[in-house]
Amino acid sequence: MNKVELGKTGVFVSQASLGCMLMGSVIDRKDSFTALDRFVEIGGDFLDTANCYAWWIGKGEFIGDESETILGQWMKARGNRNRVFLATKVGARLRNPRAIRDGDGNVFWDRVEADREFLAPQVIRRGVEDSLRRLQTDYIDLYYAHIDDRVTPLEETLSTFDALINEGKVRYIGCSNFRTWRLERANQISKTYSGAGFVAIQQQYSYLHPKAGADFGVSVNVDDELLDYLKSNEEVTLLPYSPLLKGIYDDEKKREAYYNWHLFNNDDARARLKVLSGMAKELNISNNQLVLAWLFHHQPRTIPILGFSSLDQLDHNLKALDVSLSEEQMSILNKTSA
Numbered sequence: 001m002n003k004v005e006l007g008k009t010g011v012f013v014s015q016a017s018l019g020c021m022l023m024g025s026v027i028d029r030k031d032s033f034t035a036l037d038r039f040v041e042i043g044g045d046f047l048d049t050a051n052c053y054a055w056w057i058g059k060g061e062f063i064g065d066e067s068e069t070i071l072g073q074w075m076k077a078r079g080n081r082n083r084v085f086l087a088t089k090v091g092a093r094l095r096n097p098r099a100i101r102d103g104d105g106n107v108f109w110d111r112v113e114a115d116r117e118f119l120a121p122q123v124i125r126r127g128v129e130d131s132l133r134r135l136q137t138d139y140i141d142l143y144y145a146h147i148d149d150r151v152t153p154l155e156e157t158l159s160t161f162d163a164l165i166n167e168g169k170v171r172y173i174g175c176s177n178f179r180t181w182r183l184e185r186a187n188q189i190s191k192t193y194s195g196a197g198f199v200a201i202q203q204q205y206s207y208l209h210p211k212a213g214a215d216f217g218v219s220v221n222v223d224d225e226l227l228d229y230l231k232s233n234e235e236v237t238l239l240p241y242s243p244l245l246k247g248i249y250d251d252e253k254k255r256e257a258y259y260n261w262h263l264f265n266n267d268d269a270r271a272r273l274k275v276l277s278g279m280a281k282e283l284n285i286s287n288n289q290l291v292l293a294w295l296f297h298h299q300p301r302t303i304p305i306l307g308f309s310s311l312d313q314l315d316h317n318l319k320a321l322d323v324s325l326s327e328e329q330m331s332i333l334n335k336t337s338a
């Protein structure tokens, strides 16, 4: 797997990041270890988790510690902590994940946003110690603000992150689900006191465009503003999450069942799906693989975070690394619209 620079840090990481969100919940310990082993065997080193993965799975068995815990166990078993580039996140964890369900284990989704921890200094301070303990390490390579917090002043969040860097607990910081103006404001604030700025932004991004005004709640989809910003700000790298929109590209039934499909389903999506399917057929690959290959060839460059719920899916998705797209093919994919 090729290595690419993260922002302008001088640090090179694998061109794909492994999405570890479902490890320890949907994906059991054995398959999680196998997935991690396979990823590093082919040269991957960039792992993505968070301090809340994945509390929402199941009927109350999980609280959000599970993915970090599995990663900590795997790194300890393999003795490879300093050979992986470990990213985790703070801010989206629930204050009380056990109280967010009814007696049958169903989530009260209307209460979730009010229960999030967000980015106050004491949350970050406690969050980093808990993550370090679960991950069985004394440093995090990339620490993200998981969702934007419009109440805590950015100065307080940033100075706390900066202190963690100075203490050696964190190497770099990133943000996720931030609007472009908030990323820019944060990095300007950091500059004024010569503190660390965000070197990565993690947003939802895939081949289909959401409808104008689509509301994803706390999640933020990449938009033209961010792409334009990144062209002129190479110190920040884009990490697309949910690159396959939960795996909808080859399966119409899955598409119809996808909880956000109504936010994409229009003539533009149909036009793009048609062109995507035609090209995937010519290349003898799946639509899902072509979407990932498109992200690997994307400008401004991106490091997609590969999601999977089984080892077969992971193997299938990793094959996208071998797909070569010409400038003409990229141009056809990019220019397609209704």
Ligand SMILES: NC(=O)c1ccc[n+]([C@@H]2O[C@H](COP(=O)([O-])OP(=O)(O)OC[C@H]3O[C@@H](n4cnc5c(N)ncnc54)[C@H](OP(=O)(O)O)[C@@H]3O)[C@@H](O)[C@H]2O)c1
Residues within 6 Å of the ligand: 018, 019, 020, 021, 022, 048, 049, 146, 176, 177, 202, 203, 219, 240, 241, 242, 243, 244, 245, 246, 247, 248, 288, 305, 306, 307, 308, 309, 313, 314, 316, 317
């Ligand atoms: N920063 C954030 O707010 C945020 C949010 C979400 C995720 N993330 C990160 O991004 C990573 C990836 O996100 P994601 O899981 O949402 O990614 P995704 O690529 O959109 O979805 C992954 C899901 O798609 C299905 N899938 C994957 N490969 C497939 C294939 N080849 N064929 C058919 N179906 C396939 C599986 O679901 P089924 O089980 O239904 O088959 C799998 O769980 C996560 O692990 C996490 O690290 C970050």
